[in-house]
Amino acid sequence: DVKVTQSSRYLVKRTGEKVFLECVQDMDHENMFWYRQDPGLGLRLIYFSYDVKMKEKGDIPEGYSVSREKKERFSLILESASTNQTSMYLCASSFKGEAFFGQGTRLTVV
Amino acid sequence: EDQVTQSPEALRLQEGESSSLNCSYTVSGLRGLFWYRQDPGKGPEFLFTLYSAGEEKEKERLKATLTKKESFLHITAPKPEDSATYLCAVQEGGTYKYIFGTGTRLKVLA
Numbered sequence: 001d002v003k004v005t006q007s008s009r010y011l012v013k014r015t016g017e018k019v020f021l022e023c024v025q026d027m028d029h030e031n032m033f034w035y036r037q038d039p040g041l042g043l044r045l046i047y048f049s050y051d052v053k054m055k056e057k058g059d060i061p062e063g064y065s066v067s068r069e070k071k072e073r074f075s076l077i078l079e080s081a082s083t084n085q086t087s088m089y090l091c092a093s094s095f096k097g098e099a100f101f102g103q104g105t106r107l108t109v110v
Numbered sequence: 111e112d113q114v115t116q117s118p119e120a121l122r123l124q125e126g127e128s129s130s131l132n133c134s135y136t137v138s139g140l141r142g143l144f145w146y147r148q149d150p151g152k153g154p155e156f157l158f159t160l161y162s163a164g165e166e167k168e169k170e171r172l173k174a175t176l177t178k179k180e181s182f183l184h185i186t187a188p189k190p191e192d193s194a195t196y197l198c199a200v201q202e203g204g205t206y207k208y209i210f211g212t213g214t215r216l217k218v219l220a
Contacts, residue, residue: 042212043210098156
């Protein structure tokens with residue numbers, strides 16, 4: 001079974017903090033993604049990566065950056081957390097077809 | 111612009127009452143259409159991939175079908191444990207990105 005593991009289920013951070021969300025996959029997948037999910041807006045793509053050290057902006061990259069130093073790990077960084085970044089963050093990996101998701105990180109910025 | 115629209119937004123069924131969920135899409139060259147199930151507070155769980163019009167896939171009480179403009183997820187004799195949000199996503203040819211609909215929240219009453 002494909003396993004995508006996100007480092008935290010729940011996080012509470014203060015406004016202005018630098019926040020790191022970690023994601024690891026164990027299937028040697030080329031592609032990895034970070035989405036955020038908000039009620040009524042669905043899943044919105046923040047960044048994706050199709051290879052080590054390669055990244056592309058998604059639909060809502062502002063306020064975020066990413067790092068992919070190893071194939072299995074894809075990190076999302078909130079440079080200076082703001083309250084409007086309170087959301088459910090979902091990491092996914094894929095090879096060619098279907099994407100497989102982690103369990104999600106519920107981030108609250110206070 | 112690529113779009114995925116799911117209907118209805120919410121659906122309440124009695125146990126055993128069959129129904130269908132709709133996913134209509136606009137994309138230039140469909141690479142694949144994907145159905146996911148998402149339980150509250152968790153990441154989406156992969157259900158089906160459909161690649162071409164006329165294709166059908168089945169899993170227990172669920173059957174997914176695809177035409178050139180839409181996909182249906184048919185639920186036959188649902189049980190309360192089928193209650194979840196069902197998400198549809200498309201992947202356009204030549205891209206790694208997935209475009210998600212906002213989902214249908216299904217509630218099956220015992």
